[in-house]
Amino acid sequence: MKNLHFLLAALCVLPGAIAIAQPKTAVQKADSVLRLMTLEEKIGQLHQLSSDFATGPITPDGDKQVQVRRGEIGSMLNLMGAARTRQLQTLAMQSRLKIPLLFGQDIIHGFRTTFPIPLAEAASWDLQAIEQTARIAAIEASAAGIHWIFAPMVDIGRDPRWGRVMEGAGEDPFLGSKIAVARVKGLQGKGFGNTDAVLACLKHFAAYGAAVGGRDYNSVDMSERMLWETYLPPFKAAIEAGAATVMNSFNDLNGIPATANALLQQDILKGKWKFSGFVVSDWGSVSEQTIHGYAKDTMQAAMQAILAGNDMDMEGYAYHKHLATLVKMGAVPMARVDDAVRRILIKKFELGLFEDPYKFSNEQREKEQYDNPLHKQIAREMATKSIVLLKNDTVQSRPILPLQRHQKIALIGPLVKSQKDNLGFWSFDFDDDSVRLVSLYKGMQNKLGSSTSMLYAKGCNLNDTDTSGFAEAMAVAMQADVVVMQVGEARDMTGEAKSKSNIQLPGMQEALIKAIHRTGKPMVVLISAGRPLIFNWTADYVPAIMYTWWLGMEAGNAMADVLFGDYNPSGKLPMSFPRTEGQIPIYYNYYNTGRPAQNDDQRFYVSAYIDLPNSPKFPFGYGLSYARFAYGEMQLSKQQLKGNEILQVTVAVTNKSNVAGEEVAQLYIRDLVGSVVRPVKELKHFRKIMLQPGETKELKFVVSTNDLSFYNSQLQYTWEAGEFDIMIGGNSRDVQTKRIYWNK
Ligand code: BGC
Numbered sequence: 193m194k195n196l197h198f199l200l201a202a203l204c205v206l207p208g209a210i211a212i213a214q215p216k217t218a219v220q221k222a223d224s225v226l227r228l229m230t231l232e233e234k235i236g237q238l239h240q241l242s243s244d245f246a247t248g249p250i251t252p253d254g255d256k257q258v259q260v261r262r263g264e265i266g267s268m269l270n271l272m273g274a275a276r277t278r279q280l281q282t283l284a285m286q287s288r289l290k291i292p293l294l295f296g297q298d299i300i301h302g303f304r305t306t307f308p309i310p311l312a313e314a315a316s317w318d319l320q321a322i323e324q325t326a327r328i329a330a331i332e333a334s335a336a337g338i339h340w341i342f343a344p345m346v347d348i349g350r351d352p353r354w355g356r357v358m359e360g361a362g363e364d365p366f367l368g369s370k371i372a373v374a375r376v377k378g379l380q381g382k383g384f385g386n387t388d389a390v391l392a393c394l395k396h397f398a399a400y401g402a403a404v405g406g407r408d409y410n411s412v413d414m415s416e417r418m419l420w421e422t423y424l425p426p427f428k429a430a431i432e433a434g435a436a437t438v439m440n441s442f443n444d445l446n447g448i449p450a451t452a453n454a455l456l457q458q459d460i461l462k463g464k465w466k467f468s469g470f471v472v473s474d475w476g477s478v479s480e481q482t483i484h485g486y487a488k489d490t491m492q493a494a495m496q497a498i499l500a501g502n503d504m505d506m507e508g509y510a511y512h513k514h515l516a517t518l519v520k521m522g523a524v525p526m527a528r529v530d531d532a533v534r535r536i537l538i539k540k541f542e543l544g545l546f547e548d549p550y551k552f553s554n555e556q557r558e559k560e561q562y563d564n565p566l567h568k569q570i571a572r573e574m575a576t577k578s579i580v581l582l583k584n585d586t587v588q589s590r591p592i593l594p595l596q597r598h599q600k601i602a603l604i605g606p607l608v609k610s611q612k613d614n615l616g617f618w619s620f621d622f623d624d625d626s627v628r629l630v631s632l633y634k635g636m637q638n639k640l641g642s643s644t645s646m647l648y649a650k651g652c653n654l655n656d657t658d659t660s661g662f663a664e665a666m667a668v669a670m671q672a673d674v675v676v677m678q679v680g681e682a683r684d685m686t687g688e689a690k691s692k693s694n695i696q697l698p699g700m701q702e703a704l705i706k707a708i709h710r711t712g713k714p715m716v717v718l719i720s721a722g723r724p725l726i727f728n729w730t731a732d733y734v735p736a737i738m739y740t741w742w743l744g745m746e747a748g749n750a751m752a753d754v755l756f757g758d759y760n761p762s763g764k765l766p767m768s769f770p771r772t773e774g775q776i777p778i779y780y781n782y783y784n785t786g787r788p789a790q791n792d793d794q795r796f797y798v799s800a801y802i803d804l805p806n807s808p809k810f811p812f813g814y815g816l817s818y819a820r821f822a823y824g825e826m827q828l829s830k831q832q833l834k835g836n837e838i839l840q841v842t843v844a845v846t847n848k849s850n851v852a853g854e855e856v857a858q859l860y861i862r863d864l865v866g867s868v869v870r871p872v873k874e875l876k877h878f879r880k881i882m883l884q885p886g887e888t889k890e891l892k893f894v895v896s897t898n899d900l901s902f903y904n905s906q907l908q909y910t911w912e913a914g915e916f917d918i919m920i921g922g923n924s925r926d927v928q929t930k931r932i933y934w935n936k
Contacts, residue, residue, distance in 0.1 A: 234529050238533065240504050251476065268295055298341075302744060305568060305571050309358045311357060312575075313371075314371055316578050318577055323377050329378070329379070330390045340391040343359075346361070348368055353406025355686045357723050364780075369428075384543050384544070389543075394437070400441035407691045417868065437539070438467065439472050449484050454500040456500075457502060458500060472502075478508045491513075578750075581761040582810055594818060595674060599672075603676050604650075611634075619683075635751055635752040647672050662703075674715065695725050697725055716735075719738070724768070731810075738755075762855070769811075771804060775806075780813070783872070792807050819847050820848045822848050823843055823920065826841060841918055842892050845881065845891060846883070848886075853883060859918070861873070861874055861918060862874070897934070900912075
């Protein structure tokens with residue numbers, strides 16, 4: 193409270209200053225400051241600018257340093273480091289009211305320590321591990337002066353053409369909600385006031401993932417039903433878990449840009465959900481209303497955004513330039529401006545920035561967190577957990593994987609020696625990257641000893657038509673006992689503004705796989721990418737495939753751990769993998785239709801393609817292990833239930849192999865008849881368990897009417913009596929089913 197006391201005392205000499213009793217809560221404290229503010233100072237709090245680098249198109253206007261000193265900027269993004277943030281905060285302390293700046297940053301999968309991309313982490317289905325990596329990101333970022341992290345992205349991703357699927361948790365609202373909560377808890381830690389607890393920011397509100405055609409920034413046309421059923425649940429869950437802020441989105445939703453969408457921000461978020469934090473626009477999205485054709489000028493854009501509930505204007509000057517006039521004209525009530533400012537000040541108070549504006553800018557702490565070996569170790573573990581084993585055929589009476597140490601290994605492919613590509617989009621470049629980033633080649637050397645001579649050939653580039661390296665790669669393969677290939681995407685091929693119409697393995701990579709396959713050598717293909725790719729030939733003919741996503745700085749060590757069985761893979765796909773782009777959007781929880789195809793071969797007057805099966809290449813929830821798991825027959829405590837009773841579902845899972853391994857058991861429900869049609873399956877519970885060789889564990893799931901609830905024809909969240917299928921399995925396709933009846 194030191195500074196605030198000083199501030200209040202100092203202001204008593206200013207005309208109009210009011211002597212107030214010492215305020216107690218953050219709300220009271222915010223109000224006490226609000227009362228001292230001029231309209232211009234209030235607008236300053238709603239104005240956020242980018243500083244040292246850009247994550248979008250910059251709008252150059254004015255001298256930012258001068259603006260900070262004048263109290264015209266409340267928050268900045270894209271500047272990092274204890275020294276740099278301290279420097280800017282010093283300028284803010286020269287402003288009349290000395291209101292501290294809030295520093296925000298996109299820290300999407302780790303800061304100094306780069307973890308797997310969020311979609312990869314989602315494949316772990318390990319909520320504790322996911323919370324832990326978010327925690328570490330917050331510890332490291334807060335030590336570099338960052339107060340506010342623009343994550344988690346909780347957009348549902350049913351369209352792998354959309355480059356931003358990499359930032360989310362995949363296609364499922366249930367899994368997505370659990371992961372959203374884990375990430376918020378991780379970022380916000382033990383609560384604001386602690387120097388390593390940062391504000392989380394849920395984004396992008398809302399429905400951004402459903403951009404037409406998977407094209408970034410595109411329009412979204414969606415029923416309210418789908419919005420509530422599929423796209424809003426992760427936001428709702430994370431708000432209930434205490435997420436401090438929300439970012440809206442670039443898209444229009446049913447013709448109204450999200451930034452100016454009162455249904456989303458006022459009615460749902462701040463109304464129904466009673467969200468007490470603040471909403472920031474996406475980069476320039478307030479002004480972009482004019483380009484959408486929803487505002488004739490930026491003045492109208494500013495008015496519409498603030499009235500619709502957008503509190504802060506990110507990297508735009510719409511509020512800065514027009515809000516004062518709008519208030520003076522009576523077009524925007526002062527009460528709404530006050531509400532927006534209050535929401536932001538409350539967070540600044542909660543973080544403790546009024547007490548000590550430099551609290552997070554601590555060089556000593558920053559240094560300590562610079563290369564934390566524990567964080568590195570956790571990055572490696574998280575990367576191993578994120579890998580999904582898609583295929584592991586038996587060749588010459590043993591599965592290809594795990595590899596054996598005595599085998600002569602050829603490493604082939606354009607990513608084998610690459611370091612930065614493993615980091616993926618939304619990661620930081622630090623100076624000494626080449627030392628810290630572990631390629632597959634390095635990881636294999638670390639595993640086998642650097643004296644081990646591994647064969648290597650690049651074979652081709654990531655994305656051109658050159659096949660001149662094939663002959664050498666084939667010759668190298670011929671000398672080996674087994675070939676390990678790493679193929680996939682360059683770091684900038686998936687991410688924001690990285691939508692693709694063709695999501696096949698880029699360039700000549702699949703041709704290289706075919707060429708190596710022709711050598712007849714046993715082979716494993718590792719696919720490192722930010723999104724589900726299409727690789728049908730590889731999936732059909734290559735005996736062993738691991739989907740390794742972008743695994744972060746410890747990628748190579750983690751891949752080596754899994755290749756040699758030091759970690760037994762346990763990841764399960766958080767998105768369906770399509771056979772062709774023509775199947776997109778593709779997801780497991782579809783409606784049945786009036787003419788469903790009973791199987792992939794049925795094409796006659798049913799809802800199917802005449803040239804393609806309906807099923808995905810790899811289904812949601814799918815992933816293998818080096819262990820083999822067998823599910824016993826599921827037991828239900830009852831078949832007829834009533835009212836608020838609960839159903840106990842028991843299933844025994846046995847490890848039938850001689851290696852320990854983890855399995856993610858998944859429980860799905862289908863409501864057979866509803867007042868609106870219901871999906872053929874919906875994930876409702878899952879459990880990740882470790883089983884020793886030969887061990888059996890009995891899993892118990894408790895199903896309640898909460899698991900049966902959905903948004904009915906009136907969009908009320910409730911359950912309806914009737915028949916339900918309960919399904920259990922190791923993925924969304926291979927399940928056993930039992931039917932129950934649940935009466936009111
Ligand atoms: C992205 C946001 C990001 C912001 C700031 C925008 O282009 O959509 O997710 O937080 O830039 O970098």
